[in-house]
Amino acid sequence: MDQSKKSEFVVVANRLPVDRVTDEDGEATWRRSPGGLVTAIVPVMQRREGAWVGWQGSPDEDLEPFEAEGMTLSPVRLSGSDVELYYEGFSNATLWPLYHDVIARPVYRRSLWEAYERVNRRFAEAAADVAAEGAVVWVQDYQLQLVPKMLRELRPDLRIGFFLHIPFPPMELFQQLPWRREILEGLLGADLVGFQSRDGASNFVRLSRRFCDLKTQGHEVILDDRTVQADHFPISVDAQELITLSTQEDVKARAAEIREELGNPASILLGVDRLDYTKGIQQRLQAFTELFEDGRVKSGDAVFVQVATPSRERVEEYRILRDEIELQVGRANGMYAELGAPIINYMHTSHTRKELTALYLAADVMVVTPLRDGMNLVAKEYVACHGDLKGALLLSEFAGAANELHRAFLVNPYDIGGTKQRMYEAMHASPAERARRMRSMRRRVIEHDVDLWAKEFLEALENRR
Numbered sequence: 001m002d003q004s005k006k007s008e009f010v011v012v013a014n015r016l017p018v019d020r021v022t023d024e025d026g027e028a029t030w031r032r033s034p035g036g037l038v039t040a041i042v043p044v045m046q047r048r049e050g051a052w053v054g055w056q057g058s059p060d061e062d063l064e065p066f067e068a069e070g071m072t073l074s075p076v077r078l079s080g081s082d083v084e085l086y087y088e089g090f091s092n093a094t095l096w097p098l099y100h101d102v103i104a105r106p107v108y109r110r111s112l113w114e115a116y117e118r119v120n121r122r123f124a125e126a127a128a129d130v131a132a133e134g135a136v137v138w139v140q141d142y143q144l145q146l147v148p149k150m151l152r153e154l155r156p157d158l159r160i161g162f163f164l165h166i167p168f169p170p171m172e173l174f175q176q177l178p179w180r181r182e183i184l185e186g187l188l189g190a191d192l193v194g195f196q197s198r199d200g201a202s203n204f205v206r207l208s209r210r211f212c213d214l215k216t217q218g219h220e221v222i223l224d225d226r227t228v229q230a231d232h233f234p235i236s237v238d239a240q241e242l243i244t245l246s247t248q249e250d251v252k253a254r255a256a257e258i259r260e261e262l263g264n265p266a267s268i269l270l271g272v273d274r275l276d277y278t279k280g281i282q283q284r285l286q287a288f289t290e291l292f293e294d295g296r297v298k299s300g301d302a303v304f305v306q307v308a309t310p311s312r313e314r315v316e317e318y319r320i321l322r323d324e325i326e327l328q329v330g331r332a333n334g335m336y337a338e339l340g341a342p343i344i345n346y347m348h349t350s351h352t353r354k355e356l357t358a359l360y361l362a363a364d365v366m367v368v369t370p371l372r373d374g375m376n377l378v379a380k381e382y383v384a385c386h387g388d389l390k391g392a393l394l395l396s397e398f399a400g401a402a403n404e405l406h407r408a409f410l411v412n413p414y415d416i417g418g419t420k421q422r423m424y425e426a427m428h429a430s431p432a433e434r435a436r437r438m439r440s441m442r443r444r445v446i447e448h449d450v451d452l453w454a455k456e457f458l459e460a461l462e463n464r465r
């Protein structure tokens with residue numbers, strides 16, 4: 001590559017931060033993907049002439065590097081079989097369930113591992129190719145854990161950071177992985193390894209000691225010629241953007257309309273998740289339905305709106321889950337709905353940011369009950385939107401967000417009885433109590449927004465020299 005085109009700051013992620021869209025003239029263009037990570041990193045990219053290395057989203061397509069939204073984008077090619085084995089396979093059928101408490105049984109298959117290695121090497125080579133001498137490279141997430149080591153071998157001059165967006169499991173679970181040592185060594189190629197929680201960072205340090213025979217001191221893993229720092233950097237949302245959106249008149253009007261359409265019940269409960277077995281959707285719907293079964297809530301008192309974004313539908317586990325949830329919703333409505341008034345409104349669709357914000361505003365109780373979640377941004381988005389100090393958050397202890405949002409109504413989602421009780425309390429909390437809790441949670445989310453997250457990580461990485 002032409003030396004003058006090389007970048008001082010490189011982000012490496014499974015996906016590029018843009019989606020292909022077709023405009024009115026039928027021309028294909030690229031539009032920035034929604035989401036906090038992209039929002040947080042784009043300004044840094046623009047300041048430092050950054051480049052982003054990632055897959056553009058469709059298989060078997062060769063694309064030259066291109067410019068979009070003020071960034072240089074370097075596409076990495078994935079074949080159909082790479083998508084199946086590296087992405088759907090090792091990333092989403094092996095690592096995802098293993099790192100989320102083996103809620104589903106991880107698949108350990110050598111052909112998947114080989115694809116993971118092969119594709120990680122391709123990403124490392126692409127990053128090595130675009131990075132300027134001494135550049136900072138920030139590798140993202142579980143799909144690319146081997147990249148730090150591979151990249152350091154190619155380019156020892158670089159400063160390499162890695163951030164894991166999902167939980168990092170304890171020894172007892174990680175130990176199952178036939179390639180546990182290779183994954184740890186992959187991560188140890190970085191100068192700084194960031195996790196969502198303190199537990200993730202300490203699991204990593206402990207595992208490096210146990211399976212790589214390395215000495216550690218506090219947050220540091222000591223290698224022959226350098227040390228690797230492990231620390232926690234809880235990710236967040238773009239709070240200001242959500243505040244702006246949630247105070248727009250049309251969004252507020254839409255929220256009122258949603259309440260009207262739902263028949264103005266005393267309580268609207270809301271769940272917004274990718275349709276994933278980690279999210280605890282079945283547990284929360286069971287708790288809600290049992291409130292009707294027990295006669296504590298009646299049709300007209302409360303409505304549950306569950307938005308379940310389609311996700312990973314080529315993975316068997318996800319197809320089964322979808323069927324189970326749809327059966328559960330049908331049964332609950334069959335038992336307790338009145339004509340034209342279902343107790344659960346279920347939508348298996350994506351929504352615009354605006355519609356999602358209106359739903360957040362309309363909801364009296366946001367129900368976020370994952371069985372395990374690295375952070376859970378939905379919980380923070382809901383809090384950021386409620387400048388009116390109305391609304392209550394029912395939050396799982398197993399979401400990273402619970403480490404920060406102490407004033408939520410916390411639940412253990414495995415405990416259906418306890419969840420049901422907390423759900424009832426959240427529905428009936430006084431306006432003063434809701435306001436007290438919401439005020440405290442908002443302080444945290446507004447101060448620790450996604451900009452601060454990126455800044456703190458990058459400062460810690462620069463300080464590694």
Ligand code: ADP
Nearest residue numbers: 272273274307308309349350351352376377378
């Ligand atoms: P995960 O990364 O596991 O999907 P998070 O809660 O951390 O879970 O992030 C999900 C993100 O996707 C949030 O920013 C949320 O607003 C967005 N999202 C979830 N469901 C939908 C939907 N149906 N339509 C649009 N955006 C959605």
